[in-house]
Amino acid sequence: SAAGLATLETMAADLAREAGRLIVDERPDGLGVAATKSSSTDVVTVMDTRSEELLRARILARRPEDGILGEEGDSVEGTSGITWVVDPIDGTVNYLYDIPQYAVSVAACVGDTRTDGAWHAVAGAVYHPVLGEMFHARRGSGAFLRAPSGVHALSVSAEHDLGSALLGTGFGYDAAKRARQGEVVARVLPQVRDIRRAGSAALDLCAVAAGRLDVYYESGLNPWDLAAGHLIVEEAGGKVVGPGGAAASSELVVAGPSALVDRVRSLIE
Numbered sequence: 001s002a003a004g005l006a007t008l009e010t011m012a013a014d015l016a017r018e019a020g021r022l023i024v025d026e027r028p029d030g031l032g033v034a035a036t037k038s039s040s041t042d043v044v045t046v047m048d049t050r051s052e053e054l055l056r057a058r059i060l061a062r063r064p065e066d067g068i069l070g071e072e073g074d075s076v077e078g079t080s081g082i083t084w085v086v087d088p089i090d091g092t093v094n095y096l097y098d099i100p101q102y103a104v105s106v107a108a109c110v111g112d113t114r115t116d117g118a119w120h121a122v123a124g125a126v127y128h129p130v131l132g133e134m135f136h137a138r139r140g141s142g143a144f145l146r147a148p149s150g151v152h153a154l155s156v157s158a159e160h161d162l163g164s165a166l167l168g169t170g171f172g173y174d175a176a177k178r179a180r181q182g183e184v185v186a187r188v189l190p191q192v193r194d195i196r197r198a199g200s201a202a203l204d205l206c207a208v209a210a211g212r213l214d215v216y217y218e219s220g221l222n223p224w225d226l227a228a229g230h231l232i233v234e235e236a237g238g239k240v241v242g243p244g245g246a247a248a249s250s251e252l253v254v255a256g257p258s259a260l261v262d263r264v265r266s267l268i269e
């Protein structure tokens with residue numbers, strides 16, 4: 001119901017704010033790499049783990065019947081039909097280096113989160129704790145940015161000229177994949193205004209929603225990088241597609257105004 005979605009949206013924002021404050025307030029001096037995951041470049045800090053523990057505890061306390069899927073390994077099977085897909089720090093490498101471009105992403109999702117294209121977020125929030133920017137949306141109600149300057153309704157850019165488009169992208173942690181991503185950049189870069197690699201997929205998607213980037217694309221995203229931002233772009237009037245123009249997936253995500261998304265996708269594919 002509409003009231004149910006509004007409750008989920010408020011909860012997503014509350015959780016993202018609380019975890020976001022934790023990672024800023026308790027970031028240890030001399031923060032190091034606690035562990036590596038898929039490759040030596042895929043790092044985890046103690047604060048990724050603490051942030052996810054906080055998110056998990058809050059979700060289980062408030063909605064014990066829901067499922068959880070988290071970047072740092074949380075996987076709770078729920079019975080309510082809602083699964084919280086959470087990224088406790090999106091932009092971990094920025095966080096490690098104290099570059100103030102990272103976020104907490106929290107999304108309430110329906111469907112089978114283990115299968116590409118078989119699930120989607122119905123409410124979500126992405127919180128940039130250093131700037132105090134909260135991006136949030138629920139299905140069918142628009143996307144908003146709550147910032148120190150006030151509340152702003154979001155809409156994607158009106159750009160339709162590829163040559164004037166500012167693109168964002170990101171790179172995965174696998175060396176072979178990075179080599180292919182470099183080839184794609186070499187092909188795309190001469191055709192657009194410029195490309196940014198800001199380091200947080202969730203914030204890149206929110207930047208598209210806010211018109212701060214025209215288009216964002218990446219291959220190899222995980223559900224937690226994508227879940228909330230995907231909804232926020234769509235609710236800001238944008239289009240999000242994947243391989244061949246089908247649903248966005250771990251293979252490919254292209255997000256932006258519909259006038260540009262398919263052209264960028266065909267350039268990449």
Ligand code: IPD
Pocket residue numbers: 071087089090091092093169170171172173198199200201202218220221222225
């Ligand atoms: C990463 C960031 C990065 C993107 C990577 C993601 P993490 O997430 O979103 O911008 O290029 O693909 O894995 O590891 O910092 O949560």
